[in-house]
Amino acid sequence: MNIAIIGLGNIGGSFALAIKENIPDADTYAIDIDNDVLEQAKAQHIIKDGSQDFKDIIPNADLIIFAVYPKLLVQLVKDYAPYLKEGCIITDVTGVKTSIIGEVEPLLPEHADFVFGHPMAGRENRGLEFSSREVFIGANYLITPTPRNREENIEFLKNFVKKLEFGNISVVTPDFHDEMIGFTSQLTHVIAISLINSDDTERNTKKYTGDSYRDLTRITNINEKLWPELFMMNKEHLVKHIENFQTQLDKLNAAIQSDDVGTMEEMMLESTKRYKDLHDIED
Amino acid sequence: MNIAIIGLGNIGGSFALAIKENIPDADTYAIDIDNDVLEQAKAQHIIKDGSQDFKDIIPNADLIIFAVYPKLLVQLVKDYAPYLKEGCIITDVTGVKTSIIGEVEPLLPEHADFVFGHPMAGRENRGLEFSSREVFIGANYLITPTPRNREENIEFLKNFVKKLEFGNISVVTPDFHDEMIGFTSQLTHVIAISLINSDDTERNTKKYTGDSYRDLTRITNINEKLWPELFMMNKEHLVKHIENFQTQLDKLNAAIQSDDVGTMEEMMLESTKRYKDLHDIED
Incomplete structure (x- = not known):
């Protein structure tokens, strides 16, 4: 499985670390505006490869994890939409759901399934250097399905974050x-x-x-x-x-x-x- | 030095533990309404002896530490006043100062010096079993002298709580x-x-x-x-x-x-x- 992490800050970096530890057969790629961060993550074997050009990564990604600010998320989905792999699953970490779902869903191609989620494991310090897989252990995770989601993809996300050692995984409405x-x-x-x-x-x-x-x-x-x-x-x-x-x-x-x-x-x-x-x- | 701790709850017990660790040559006695607590503390060698009758302990105490509720503190000072040892030093742990000082000072005999203090190391759990000397380590301590206090007794209290490993010890007005x-x-x-x-x-x-x-x-x-x-x-x-x-x-x-x-x-x-x-x- 090819995983693309978009934004290798504190949360994106923690995902990369937790995947490396718990799902060692996955290949993790990352996109970030800061090339030094990508180089560093690659040198530390936290990711397989990184790029500032999404066209290097998105077309091959089976799972895309957006770990960016809400406004940027909407913009990036618009940019990536034509390049998404057939049947890919997308998720995010945004702290508010109803409005972001309303903005993002109309931008998606029919074949891509965005299952919105929220890891309740934020930390106040920004940047890859503060990432840690430990903050996920036992933390709450909220998944907010929409009528557009396929049942097996919701299940996939639940199992995926369970493997990353989140604790309570709750499925709730966006509201x-x-x-x-x-x-x-x-x-x-x-x-x-x-x-x-x-x-x-x-x-x-x-x-x-x-x-x-x-x-x-x-x-x-x-x-x-x-x-x-x-x-x-x-x-x-x-x-x-x-x-x-x-x-x-x-x-x-x-x-x-x-x-x-x-x-x-x-x-x-x-x-x-x-x-x-x-x-x-x-x- | 004979030390009397009045009230062997969470804070009183933590004082007893910290004294045992840091001032091993002091003899610590305790008064508590719960005889089981006194027996337990004695069995664990946290105190040398305990009594429910203050007349067994107060007349020989060089230092008295009140670790009781404010209203009870006033009542006990009234009871103990005639039995206080000549030149004894008294302190407390009350979280508010101006009003308690106003109530307590008129009750004291001339020879006894009450130097009011406040260890900022409270814990939400009540009782001796939650006591710990560790909560004092590096914690803030406030001492609130009044015109009645002798300079050397203020110094004594500062040094005493420093030995118990409190961090910042500040001398401030009660207000x-x-x-x-x-x-x-x-x-x-x-x-x-x-x-x-x-x-x-x-x-x-x-x-x-x-x-x-x-x-x-x-x-x-x-x-x-x-x-x-x-x-x-x-x-x-x-x-x-x-x-x-x-x-x-x-x-x-x-x-x-x-x-x-x-x-x-x-x-x-x-x-x-x-x-x-x-x-x-x-x-």
């Missing part, structure tokens, strides 16, 4: 995906950015932090070119999640201001219960 | 402590509780989480008896921090709603800069 991701990933980034930016930088905060502040701000080292795209692509869900969060925040704030211990205790017992559910801890 | 902790610890707990409680529990969220959601909710397994006390003791600072956070959140929310990429990018560049400052990362 449910976007609702969930808006909550677990996008809302958390909105909160973390707002928290760290609300600091008074005169205070030299780092001398006074415990784990909680470091945990809540770990994701504030954020790719400012990617995330505004993702937020806008999922605006409806995200804004609703922010509102629900604000409702809880207002409730707790009011309880603090009025010494309402009962409401505080109730909210803390509820959060503890939810924490235990999330981590499968028995009472 | 500045409360401002900082209101931000780095209390605001983060308010946010984490509000986040997890805003989830729709019908969604089975755990199948769709990445690291960010787990990071932002790690502290939601919260002690509902302790934290309302802490929040109310620091209401003024905390409410101000919540307001500042909400201002940033409203700004980002408005930018998302109006496709204002410029503001989003600016906020993300700022958060990335602050992240790097916090972690001493060079650009």
Whole structure:
């Protein structure tokens, strides 16, 4: 099987490493705008070969994994479409689904099957040097089939990412995906950015932090070119999640201001219960 | 030196373990309402002896470490005051300072010196079995002297916690402590509780989480008896921090709603800069 990875950054590189480890008989090729990255990956035997010209690679690819920003993905699908191998399977790693599917599917030839997916194993550092196959181990993977997909290709992708050692592999609708991701990933980034930016930088905060502040701000080292795209692509869900969060925040704030211990205790017992559910801890 | 630890829970137990490791010539005694805990700690040689009757221990203690809830701390100081050893040094681990100092200092005999402190090494799990000396290693420690303290006793406490392998030991005013902790610890707990409680529990969220959601909710397994006390003791600072956070959140929310990429990018560049400052990362 010939696999083409488009974009050999952190995620694309992690795919290459995980494939090398877990599917050693596959031949992995890569396309990247940075020739040094391709040379380096080839020298390290992470890929068989790389090229900046997609026509060297795409016509022979049985599986194409797009690991690029959403806007670029749409452009590349347009460029590659006439060159796709008969019956090839395509997938992606985009963090928002409904809008990207709507843009990409009309560009595809009948014979190519794009099964959209989302590995929940992002890392804040960019570039091949931060790639690691370990980040995939046990991580959640979401697959969002559309009516256009062939059943066997959805199965193929499930088995493929299972081999790469992902944990829970869930098949969900694009809209449910976007609702969930808006909550677990996008809302958390909105909160973390707002928290760290609300600091008074005169205070030299780092001398006074415990784990909680470091945990809540770990994701504030954020790719400012990617995330505004993702937020806008999922605006409806995200804004609703922010509102629900604000409702809880207002409730707790009011309880603090009025010494309402009962409401505080109730909210803390509820959060503890939810924490235990999330981590499968028995009472 | 005879050391008395009052309350052999997670933090008190961690002190006992760290003292045993780093100050082996000290004799550590403990008081706890749970006799089983005292027996266990004695059997494991974490303490030399324990008692439920403070009169067995307090009159001989050169250093007393209170590791109990704020309200209980005030009550115990009242009980212990007539029995304190001449010239003893007392400290605590309370997460809010101004109000506790105001309550405790009037109760003290002239000869006893209470130097208030705060190890920033809390853990969400309660009880001796979760104690560990490792949580102290490299952690921040805040000492909040008052005009009543003797200089050599402040120095003593600094050296003492340094021996226990704390990292940054900062001497700050009680009010500045409360401002900082209101931000780095209390605001983060308010946010984490509000986040997890805003989830729709019908969604089975755990199948769709990445690291960010787990990071932002790690502290939601919260002690509902302790934290309302802490929040109310620091209401003024905390409410101000919540307001500042909400201002940033409203700004980002408005930018998302109006496709204002410029503001989003600016906020993300700022958060990335602050992240790097916090972690001493060079650009």
